[in-house]
Amino acid sequence: MINKLIDKIKKTEAPIVVGLDPTMKFIPEHIKKKAFEEYGETLKGAAEAVWQYNKAIIDNIYDLIPAVKPQVAMYEQFGLEGMAAFQKTVDYCKEKDLVVIGDVKRGDIGSTSEAYAVGHLGQVKVGNTVCRGFDEDFVTVNPYLGSDGVKPFIKVCQEEKKGIFVLVKTSNPSSGEFQDRLVRTGTDAGNSQADVADRPLYEIVGEQVAAWGAECMGDSYSYVGAVVGATYPEQGRILRNIMPKAFILVPGYGAQGGKGADLVHFFNQDGLGAIVNSSRGIIAAYQQEQYAQYGAKNFADASRAAVIAMKEDIAGALAGRA
Amino acid sequence: MINKLIDKIKKTEAPIVVGLDPTMKFIPEHIKKKAFEEYGETLKGAAEAVWQYNKAIIDNIYDLIPAVKPQVAMYEQFGLEGMAAFQKTVDYCKEKDLVVIGDVKRGDIGSTSEAYAVGHLGQVKVGNTVCRGFDEDFVTVNPYLGSDGVKPFIKVCQEEKKGIFVLVKTSNPSSGEFQDRLVRTGTDAGNSQADVADRPLYEIVGEQVAAWGAECMGDSYSYVGAVVGATYPEQGRILRNIMPKAFILVPGYGAQGGKGADLVHFFNQDGLGAIVNSSRGIIAAYQQEQYAQYGAKNFADASRAAVIAMKEDIAGALAGRA
Numbered sequence: 001m002i003n004k005l006i007d008k009i010k011k012t013e014a015p016i017v018v019g020l021d022p023t024m025k026f027i028p029e030h031i032k033k034k035a036f037e038e039y040g041e042t043l044k045g046a047a048e049a050v051w052q053y054n055k056a057i058i059d060n061i062y063d064l065i066p067a068v069k070p071q072v073a074m075y076e077q078f079g080l081e082g083m084a085a086f087q088k089t090v091d092y093c094k095e096k097d098l099v100v101i102g103d104v105k106r107g108d109i110g111s112t113s114e115a116y117a118v119g120h121l122g123q124v125k126v127g128n129t130v131c132r133g134f135d136e137d138f139v140t141v142n143p144y145l146g147s148d149g150v151k152p153f154i155k156v157c158q159e160e161k162k163g164i165f166v167l168v169k170t171s172n173p174s175s176g177e178f179q180d181r182l183v184r185t186g187t188d189a190g191n192s193q194a195d196v197a198d199r200p201l202y203e204i205v206g207e208q209v210a211a212w213g214a215e216c217m218g219d220s221y222s223y224v225g226a227v228v229g230a231t232y233p234e235q236g237r238i239l240r241n242i243m244p245k246a247f248i249l250v251p252g253y254g255a256q257g258g259k260g261a262d263l264v265h266f267f268n269q270d271g272l273g274a275i276v277n278s279s280r281g282i283i284a285a286y287q288q289e290q291y292a293q294y295g296a297k298n299f300a301d302a303s304r305a306a307v308i309a310m311k312e313d314i315a316g317a318l319a320g321r322a
Numbered sequence: 323m324i325n326k327l328i329d330k331i332k333k334t335e336a337p338i339v340v341g342l343d344p345t346m347k348f349i350p351e352h353i354k355k356k357a358f359e360e361y362g363e364t365l366k367g368a369a370e371a372v373w374q375y376n377k378a379i380i381d382n383i384y385d386l387i388p389a390v391k392p393q394v395a396m397y398e399q400f401g402l403e404g405m406a407a408f409q410k411t412v413d414y415c416k417e418k419d420l421v422v423i424g425d426v427k428r429g430d431i432g433s434t435s436e437a438y439a440v441g442h443l444g445q446v447k448v449g450n451t452v453c454r455g456f457d458e459d460f461v462t463v464n465p466y467l468g469s470d471g472v473k474p475f476i477k478v479c480q481e482e483k484k485g486i487f488v489l490v491k492t493s494n495p496s497s498g499e500f501q502d503r504l505v506r507t508g509t510d511a512g513n514s515q516a517d518v519a520d521r522p523l524y525e526i527v528g529e530q531v532a533a534w535g536a537e538c539m540g541d542s543y544s545y546v547g548a549v550v551g552a553t554y555p556e557q558g559r560i561l562r563n564i565m566p567k568a569f570i571l572v573p574g575y576g577a578q579g580g581k582g583a584d585l586v587h588f589f590n591q592d593g594l595g596a597i598v599n600s601s602r603g604i605i606a607a608y609q610q611e612q613y614a615q616y617g618a619k620n621f622a623d624a625s626r627a628a629v630i631a632m633k634e635d636i637a638g639a640l641a642g643r644a
Binding site: 021023024032036040041042043045046071073074076077078079080082083084087105106107108109110111112113115116118119120124125126127128129131132133134135142143144145146147148149167170171172173174175176177178179181182183184198201204205208251 | 343345346354358362363364365367368393395396398399400401402404405406409427428429430431432433434435437438440441442446447448449450451453454455456457464465466467468469470471489492493494495496497498499500501503504505506520523526527530573
């Protein structure tokens with residue numbers, strides 16, 4: 001699947017993933033009205049609005065991009081009905097030949113991570129029959145529990161030729177609270193010159209991502225990628241070097257403050273190695289002044305225009321580097 | 323809800339939570355057979371088997387215990403149908419007046435954590451109507467993203483009088499890979515005597531749990547608790563002191579290797595402050611030699627016997643401490 005992702009990035013010339021993170025305040029009134037008329041102001045009504053909103057956006061941008069990243073929390077907030085909209089969205093995007101990155105940030109002790117891996121990427125045996133659950137192409141994984149929380153995902157990735165992105169340095173303002181802590185490393189721990197070996201935790205996690213990834217390589221990049229926020233370009237540069245074969249999923253572009261010029265260090269010299277996510281910057285483009293002329297009725301056209309602008313911004317930044 | 327949890331612990335004299343973590347290999351053949359006859363060897367068939375299995379166990383033990391902890395991964399592995407069984411289990415346990423700890427280990431950037439918090443503990447507005455999603459009483463939260471990933475949960479806890487347990491030191495063998503890393507702290511960072519201030523990451527996270535928890539106190543304990551594995555009793559003792567007002571959810575008892583005697587340091591001198599989880603040790607008791615005489619048909623009776631034995635083990639250990 002990492003090979004497919006790279007092929008599609010080359011074909012679309014867009015190292016871009018669109019975050020399908022619907023919230024009620026992004027969804028245009030006319031879509032909500034219709035959904036509520038049909039199902040009432042219920043979780044089912046909300047889920048229907050989410051689905052219709054997603055579908056219109058996907059239909060209008062699928063030819064421009066390689067991948068989408070539905071954030072499962074935005075569906076989970078509507079309970080079971082929301083999860084049904086998540087499943088519909090995943091299935092529909094796959095029909096459109098988009099690579100689907102389930103932004104689920106799961107991670108637990110070994111046997112539990114195995115269940116998550118099976119439910120989101122793999123297959124589960126029911127009696128003598130093989131069934132599949134949510135069946136995304138990639139998922140995001142939280143590394144706090146260490147190797148035995150991550151390896152069950154890697155095992156399923158090897159079986160299914162799918163992939164994961166492990167959280168290394170997240171895009172949010174307080175990500176440094178634990179991730180930036182300077183930790184003692186190597187044989188220097190305990191001696192008085194230890195500060196030469198002190199390194200932030202995210203680098204240690206990044207090294208593990210590289211080690212885990214060596215176990216399951218695609219043609220040029222590993223099935224094991226990393227999440228590094230666009231809001232931390234300097235850390236992106238360092239992590240790019242620590243994990244040369246890991247594809248980096250880069251959130252935080254646009255609404256969270258990351259800019260095209262911040263992104264160049266996340267890419268390798270082959271022009272690959274990173275895929276940049278934008279969520280509300282694309283799906284709620286019609287609410288921005290820049291795209292206001294489209295109006296709420298034509299929200300999906302505004303999304304298309306925003307994808308094209310993002311593509312140009314990133315291409316320009318990458319061209320400027322060379 | 324922390325007050326209710328404590329009341330129920332006192333009433334049952336059992337600082338015990340039963341992990342409802344069903345997997346196909348735990349569920350007796352007769353239950354699977356019936357479910358598959360009705361729904362086939364499908365995800366729906368699996369979900370029906372899970373639900374019938376859970377229900378029988380709950381019916382047989384609910385009067386002995388204060389709380390249950392369904393591990394959502396075990397339901398997610400069966401996709402949407404599994405999530406429907408999760409919802410049924412949560413609802414049924416609440417009908418039985420059990421406190422429900424959703425073991426979901428969620429955590430993300432601020433706006434996304436807010437959606438998780440709303441979906442699992444709070445309420446979401448659909449049009450002008452307030453709806454509720456999965457609606458557990460507590461959830462577990464992963465702290466890797468720092469304060470702005472945790473505070474949205476705390477906000478909902480304050481509104482709803484519900485609670486969270488933040489992962490601090492997990493029970494799995496590789497939990498030390500990142501959690502035990504010695505980090506520089508305080509003003510000593512950078513000077514040559516820095517090792518006096520070096521402390522493991524889990525202590526730093528524990529301090530944050532105490533700080534977050536101070537913002538939302540119940541009568542004697544905070545709405546913000548912590549997860550510390552029974553498999554690490556020495557760390558439990560240290561964390562008990564760092565977070566005196568945090569209730570500690572202690573997994574790892576039984577199948578993972580933790581014993582009653584290991585648990586005493588997780589409790590405060592008031593005999594409270596911890597709740598010990600056992601999952602397969604209770605729900606799959608009938609598969610253990612000790613309870614084999616019950617047979618697969620009477621699996622729920624074996625579970626009841628295992629709860630009583632666990633209660634005695636812990637009570638004995640606590641009595642031995644005094």
